[in-house]
Amino acid sequence: MVPMLPARAPALGDQLAAVLRDLIVRRQLQPGTHLVEDALAAEYDVSRGPVRDALRQLESQGLVESRRRGFFVIGLSQDDINDLYELRESIELVAVTRAISQVSDLQMREGRDIVAEMIACADRADAAGFAAADMRFHALLYRAGGNRRLLDVWDAYEPVFASLMQLTVEEDVDLHPSAHDHGQLLDLIEEGDADKLRAEMSDHLDGARARMGRAVHALIQDESGEVAS
Structure with a gap:
């Protein structure tokens, strides 16, 4: 060995x-x-x-x-958040669609294990652990898609998404719905319905974009002394 x-x-x-x-x-x-x-x-x-x-x-x-x-x-503005998520959606939809035919049994088991870890983190309100597992889950989708160029782009921006993720999960009262959403993505990969999978992933990323946008908006308003709406 x-x-x-x-x-x-x-x-x-x-x-x-x-x-x-x-x-x-x-x-x-x-x-x-x-x-x-x-x-x-x-x-x-x-x-x-x-x-x-x-x-x-x-x-x-x-x-x-x-x-x-x-x-x-420079920092991050609302436009920056939108740009980052426009980039992420464009590459992640390709990666997850490719995963339908490329994913291995070992990668599926790894994905299920990560979702179980996310649920355990949600049970104990461990935001930091949840965010780290969330990032590993999405990196797995890129690896499962089998396009290393897409993975390279993800690797370049993953640290920024990780920092944003940590910021937003700290605000979530209950992390269980997000954990189960990730499990649903794995279910759809197994089912092999590409259209349904892309729609679910788009909704997932739109929700993440909205939460992060609100979190950054609140920080900007706090600086100016305004009350967040």
Whole structure:
């Protein structure tokens, strides 16, 4: 038997990017904020190399931009949420449709296990665990679809969706309906009805888009001192 390699901890740049990404999505780092490399390195006790790596990642995800004096926070607007979900729907509908003919028995079992994990997280109101399982479920759909180019696009933007997901599941009183929706997607893959599956996935993503849009809208209103409607 080939020995298993130990799990490798995420690189410091990846870890710092995750921290900054959550702060940006939650608008704790405001749009327009100047991200100074030396200051970030001192605050997080890392060298400037991981800071540069983190800022480049965030730039590729559209959360910061490079200007003459360094990197500045862009943040996420309502239009950004719509753009992200328009992209996601366009690729995920293809992936899930391909999964009807491509998915393996092992992947179906993995999907059922993830849904069971989501239900268990809902039972104990574990929002963080639920969000992580939700992301793994959708990554599985891309793998099951068998198009690695689609998976590459998902991998590029998954960290942003993960931060948004964490923000919205914290607001959900009951996570069980969402968990069962994911189980329904697996049922439709097994049934092989592509039209019904695409319609269900579109509804699923539209619901996620609406919840995330409301969450970001509330954060923006809180900044301006307005009362969220």
